[in-house]
Amino acid sequence: MLQEMVPELHPLRYKDLPFIGFPMNQILQTINMITPKTPPSAFLWNTLEFLEPSALTRIREQYQVPIFTVGPLHKIIPTPSTSFLDEDTNCITWLDKQAPKSVVYVSLGSLANTDEKTSTEMAWGLANSNQPFIWVVRPGSVRGFEWIEFLPEGLAVEMKVRGLIVKWAPQKEVLAHFAVGGFWSHCGWNSTLESAFEGIPMLCQPFKLDQKVTCRYLCHEWKMGVEIVVERGEIEGVIRRVLVGKEGEEMKQRALEIQEKVKVALSYGGSSYNSLKEFVEYILSQ
Known part of the structure; x- marks a missing residue:
């Protein structure tokens, strides 16, 4: 039933509704x-x-x-960052050394929290994809841990070789950088608009409320996103599809078309x- 379309609310399925699973x-x-x-x-x-x-x-x-x-x-x-966290601007210098459109930027916003299992699967998926990445892990966002202590020692070493883990990033600058080819996001509306303006395809991991609606639009209507199943093999495959696969090329083209429409709307x-x-x-x- 959750996969069925909601009458008069195209393109939403019941599983995309903001309050699904909430107490009445x-x-x-x-x-x-x-x-x-x-x-x-x-x-x-x-x-x-x-x-x-x-x-x-x-x-x-x-x-x-x-x-x-x-x-x-x-x-x-335009406004300065409204986050209480300090932005790690060193990630821009790191991005300068990467190939064009080769990096996946991962940030699940300023409120979402995950458990150890979910975060570990995310880490293995990033490492196994063999693609460079910037992963924003807010302090305290993994329940039970101060920062990235949940990572097994060997995996932590491997991730440092392949990418960069930061506590917070200057997101607008990151998305505007030539090296970024995909944005793994919680599908918050501000993040979605920032990605659309820069023409960056999105890997969608919504958590609640409007994020699920936005995810559905990104993947089904605007066709510049793909929904992530949080399992290391699935994550690895999706990252490769978006950054180096044929499907990714189509998504990038669609994202660039949307970027152009956004710029026309603003002009x-x-x-x-x-x-x-x-x-x-x-x-x-x-």
């Missing part, structure tokens, strides 16, 4: 928290018209108020440019 009382509390208590006079969305046109159409029909699609905000309003006369201008005019008119 928690679902109702969350919905109540995020539902506007008064009718909104307008919506401001960090998205692009071409990425999710059917959803935007449904929202416009339901609410009958102006909707301004001004994404990606990280390019319209003079593009949908995001116009929407931001209309939003300013709307605010001034109130």
Whole structure:
């Protein structure tokens, strides 16, 4: 049943729904928290018209108020890092020494936690792929460990030969680097938009809520992503498919097409440019 399509919510399957597996009382509390208590006079969305046109159409029909699609905000309003963790900028110097589009960048965001088994499978998959990598492991993100003490000694040595493990990275700079050919992500919306702007295919490991929806769109609709099964053999195969396989070439081409559309949307006369201008005019008119 979980693989079946949800009526009127194409392309989502039941397994992609944000609250699947949550207790009913928690679902109702969350919905109540995020539902506007008064009718909104307008919506401001960090998205692009071409990425999710059917959803935007449904929202416009339901609410009958102006909707301004001004994404990606990280390019319209550049800001310094908002993370409390220090960015390891040495990884950029390491990237400078790598071949173009050869590196997989792994970062599961600022909130997700994993267990020892999952993280060890990730490590073996990265090592066995024989592809260079940058792996962001936040301190305390592997339950029961301060940092990377979960790695068996031999595996830790092998990983140092093949790649780089850091506590945090300057993600926008990393994704913009010529050496990065794939982004293994939790499919958070900000990370997804950053990857789309740079034309980087994504390896998708969603954890909860909207991440599962975004993963489905990346893999099924936008065709610039592939979902990861966290098992070392599967991980090894997916990394190779994305970085050096024929399927990866197709994904890279699709990601570059999306990148071009994003840049057009941001440029003079593009949908995001116009929407931001209309939003300013709307605010001034109130």
